[in-house]
Amino acid sequence: MQIPFNKPFIVGKELYYIEQAVKEGNLAGDGPFTKKCAAWMENSFAAKRVLLVHSCTAALEIAAILCDLQPGDEVIVPSYTFVSTVNAFVLRGAKPVFCDIRSDTMNMDENKIEELITPLTKVIVPVHYAGVACNMDKIMRLAVKYNLLVVEDAAQGVCSRYKGQALGTIGHLGCYSFHETKNFISGEGGALAINDCRFIERAEIIREKGTDRSKFFRGQVDKYTWVDIGSSYLASELTAAFLYAQLEEADKITKKRHEIWKQYLQLLLPLEAAGILRLPVIPDACTHNGHMFYILLESQTVRAALIAHFKLHDIMAVFHYIPLHSSPMGKSFWPEEKHLPVTENMSERLLRLPCYYELTDSDIRKVISEIKLFFKII
């Protein structure tokens, strides 16, 4: 039996709700299930407004439009992230300025941001890696001091918190993903949390292809028309129906992921004590969502050998981001001699272990026992 890295899952009424949407003839966006998903997030996260969209990429693109960037404006982003975090802003003509990460959390190093701020800086984009929060106190203080906007990439941080506040609701805007590799899934899917009321009206317009259709549906205007730039960012009701069933079981899903995460941690502590690998670090201010379990190995060579060993025993473990500053596109913004030492070092040594809702105790034990066999400690 193979242990995949990720496995999409169903927990409750997903198929029933999809059937209901079909029977009631609601397939396009902004139907009853879209409204239920948005209301659920607004309540659970205490967000001023949540808009359901078709991906976190879409949420990031709307956020970038809302930041009203001019060509040449600078956006501070980690290099250790998914392409969409940066692409969304590059699409607006902005220049990414890459910030190195902390070696404990793999998150943007809050102590290296201020030195990157110039008169052209407009936005900071913290990415909450593995659902573990960045130091938002420090980031928000810098934003106030330099009059910058903060867009949280909380794609991996749905239902995680920082000092009690839901991730995605601390910055001006927050972006979530419901891609099938995330904690709560709808195939493709995402949401934008709007925490600064100034942005609500324009966000609705951008999401509706640049029209005031949302106002029209609320009866606030008697016809709708083209008023701004925008695109087709809505999620289908089929997506929303699936997602709502998952959100209803959010506590159960998070609890299960925590159990998996803690079991990995317990079983690997002796290996960390023996100096064989390093385990994830969760700062006190962070309540995470068990999104990911990773280990840090001694070198890229050891990592490649362990991946090969896993593969031989039908276990799929995968590394993560190739730092964007070293990618072909990233290089067009970034001088080759400018290094991000922590990003470059850590990204070569990080390995993600299988982690999904249906992962069993015996799966976890098999993964651990293969790690021990690999390091010849049993």
Ligand SMILES: *Cc1c(COP(=O)(O)O)cnc(C)c1O
């Ligand atoms: C998954 C992910 C995204 C993209 O999410 P989509 O919903 O697939 O567009 C963006 N940023 C980060 C950090 C992610 O992990």
